[in-house]
Amino acid sequence: MSPEKLFRIVILGGGTAGWMTANLMAHRWRDKPVEIIVVESPDIGIIGVGEGSTPQLREFFAKLDIAENEWMPCCSATYKNGISFYGWTECPGFEHYFHPFPTVLDDHTVPFFYFHTRARRTGRNVHAHPDRFFLPAALARQRLGPKPDKNFPFDVAYGYHFDAHLVGIFLQKHATQKLNVTHLQYTITHVNKNANGEISSLTTSDDQSIEGDFFIDSSGFRSALLQQALEEPFLSFKDNLFNDSAVAMPTTCDDDVILCETRAVALTNGWAWKIPLTNRTGNGYVYSSDFISDDAAETELRTHLGLLDSDVPARRLKMNVGQVSRHWVKNCLAVGLAQGFIEPLEATALHIVQTTVEMFMAAFEDGEFTNTKAVPFNEAIAARFNGIRDYIVCHYRMNGRKDTDYWRANAVNQNLSHSLKSIMSCWFTGGDLVAEIEGQNIGQYYAPLSWHCLLAGYGIFPEDDKLQPPEAGLDIANMQKIDTFIDSCALNFESHDKMLSRLK
Numbered sequence: 001m002s003p004e005k006l007f008r009i010v011i012l013g014g015g016t017a018g019w020m021t022a023n024l025m026a027h028r029w030r031d032k033p034v035e036i037i038v039v040e041s042p043d044i045g046i047i048g049v050g051e052g053s054t055p056q057l058r059e060f061f062a063k064l065d066i067a068e069n070e071w072m073p074c075c076s077a078t079y080k081n082g083i084s085f086y087g088w089t090e091c092p093g094f095e096h097y098f099h100p101f102p103t104v105l106d107d108h109t110v111p112f113f114y115f116h117t118r119a120r121r122t123g124r125n126v127h128a129h130p131d132r133f134f135l136p137a138a139l140a141r142q143r144l145g146p147k148p149d150k151n152f153p154f155d156v157a158y159g160y161h162f163d164a165h166l167v168g169i170f171l172q173k174h175a176t177q178k179l180n181v182t183h184l185q186y187t188i189t190h191v192n193k194n195a196n197g198e199i200s201s202l203t204t205s206d207d208q209s210i211e212g213d214f215f216i217d218s219s220g221f222r223s224a225l226l227q228q229a230l231e232e233p234f235l236s237f238k239d240n241l242f243n244d245s246a247v248a249m250p251t252t253c254d255d256d257v258i259l260c261e262t263r264a265v266a267l268t269n270g271w272a273w274k275i276p277l278t279n280r281t282g283n284g285y286v287y288s289s290d291f292i293s294d295d296a297a298e299t300e301l302r303t304h305l306g307l308l309d310s311d312v313p314a315r316r317l318k319m320n321v322g323q324v325s326r327h328w329v330k331n332c333l334a335v336g337l338a339q340g341f342i343e344p345l346e347a348t349a350l351h352i353v354q355t356t357v358e359m360f361m362a363a364f365e366d367g368e369f370t371n372t373k374a375v376p377f378n379e380a381i382a383a384r385f386n387g388i389r390d391y392i393v394c395h396y397r398m399n400g401r402k403d404t405d406y407w408r409a410n411a412v413n414q415n416l417s418h419s420l421k422s423i424m425s426c427w428f429t430g431g432d433l434v435a436e437i438e439g440q441n442i443g444q445y446y447a448p449l450s451w452h453c454l455l456a457g458y459g460i461f462p463e464d465d466k467l468q469p470p471e472a473g474l475d476i477a478n479m480q481k482i483d484t485f486i487d488s489c490a491l492n493f494e495s496h497d498k499m500l501s502r503l504k
């Protein structure tokens with residue numbers, strides 16, 4: 001379905017969210033009478049963090065027909081096999097675990113992993129740490145990139161790490177040079193509405209007017225259109241996600257071979273990310289200001305990085321964790337930080353940007369470029385936010401640290417959704433977690449594999465000294481055979497560094 005006359009979409013914000021939206025819309029509607037304008041303030045910077053992705057970003061670039069060798073080298077990008085969690089529990093043997101992206105080869109090992117975790121939950125002494133069951137964990141450990149030799153005909157899911165500023169510049173160039181998107185640099189000082197309360201135009205600081213038929217609010221945490229001008233309420237997740245602050249500090253690359261995983265290391269009052277790029281390492285500490293001061297958090301991060309006496313500058317950030325009540329209101333859609341944020345653990349923000357825009361475009365076409373499909377769209381996006389949030393909350397709720405008030409408060413937090421309570425109850429009563437996730441229809445947010453890895457990765461099983469040997473006839477895997485299978489698969493992958501150098 002096409003609009004009948006020229007339809008102008010004004011995107012406020014030139015951060016990653018604004019430019020991803022501009023590219024997706026301009027590409028999908030390239031043969032329709034749709035004009036796209038991005039307005040970005042020359043004075044208000046972008047947030048400039050947000051450097052890890054999920055595998056969905058591959059589809060984003062594929063859809064735009066942009067090859068990895070076009071964008072990755074100019075964005076200092078690396079491959080990401082998954083995320084390693086370090087120090088989230090004191091449980092011996094579970095000091096760290098790896099969260100892989102689901103991949104077709106898992107079919108050979110996942111049935112054993114599920115079986116083992118359930119047997120272990122019901123008191124059998126079997127191996128149930130996730131890492132030995134997944135190829136991406138082995139690839140990350142051996143610093144092998146995720147793209148196999150062409151004789152190995154299986155695709156492995158992977159994401160990326162990249163420099164957020166450079167990705168913004170790349171996407172801006174692509175949108176303006178290849179997709180006819182107009183880029184304006186003005187600070188918006190006023191939002192004008194018509195008699196129906198819809199946005200009619202934006203007024204710039206030098207009193208110019210930018211008119212549009214539809215407006216995208218990608219103005220970051222400010223949410224100048226949806227939350228400020230249209231006064232859509234913000235629903236905070238503060239009662240189950242305590243972190244509201246971050247301090248970021250890049251360092252030079254310190255590894256001989258570049259890591260191909262994100263690291264999430266638990267500190268005293270939150271966690272530190274380590275994101276490897278080709279020219280530097282992104283680091284930051286995400287914490288709760290209710291439990292640690294900004295100064296103390298910066299000192300702790302510097303100590304963690306071995307930079308206590310260094311003058312490497314640090315950036316301090318505040319985060320609004322939660323989501324808007326409705327993401328699409330009248331003729332305005334919020335995308336990116338303006339629509340909400342579920343803190344950076346698991347790096348889901350750009351994934352949500354992409355999904356929001358894809359789902360919006362389908363709903364908008366379906367409603368013939370009107371807002372008649374806004375209600376089901378808003379319900380679906382809100383459910384997605386809640387589904388992803390529950391998985392992140394589960395990390396904190398299941399932590400096994402007892403060293404600070406922060407971790408103890410997280411471990412006893414009772415502000416959990418019904419959905420998460422049912423997942424936990426299923427796990428602790430030895431139930432079928434796959435059936436539980438399918439029954440709740442939440443596998444589209446996090447797959448059963450991810451839930452099993454998280455819960456098993458923190459070693460939450462009956463005490464070791466109470467475990468019984470497995471009974472005869474139980475379908476227990478030969479772990480050595482699984483190791484051999486994974487190791488022989490891994491032989492088909494080359495070093496991450498080599499894979500990156502091939503892109504240049």
Ligand SMILES: Cc1cc2nc3c(=O)[nH]c(=O)nc-3n(C[C@H](O)[C@H](O)[C@H](O)COP(=O)(O)OP(=O)(O)OC[C@H]3O[C@@H](n4cnc5c(N)ncnc54)[C@H](O)[C@@H]3O)c2cc1C
Pocket residue numbers: 012013014015016017018039040041042043044045046047048049050051052053164186187188189218219220221222224246284286317318319335336337338344347348349350351
């Ligand atoms: C600590 C931290 C870590 C994160 N890590 C990850 C991660 O690993 N992976 C991930 O996917 N995401 C991550 N995110 C989220 C990610 O950074 C954002 O989702 C992403 O950068 C998109 O931001 P944005 O475009 O919505 O907002 P911004 O980057 O803040 O852009 C806002 C834009 O709006 C413009 N603007 C604002 N007001 C006006 C105005 N009045 N007039 C004109 N222009 C205006 C600004 O000029 C700017 O261009 C992280 C976020 C934080 C806080």
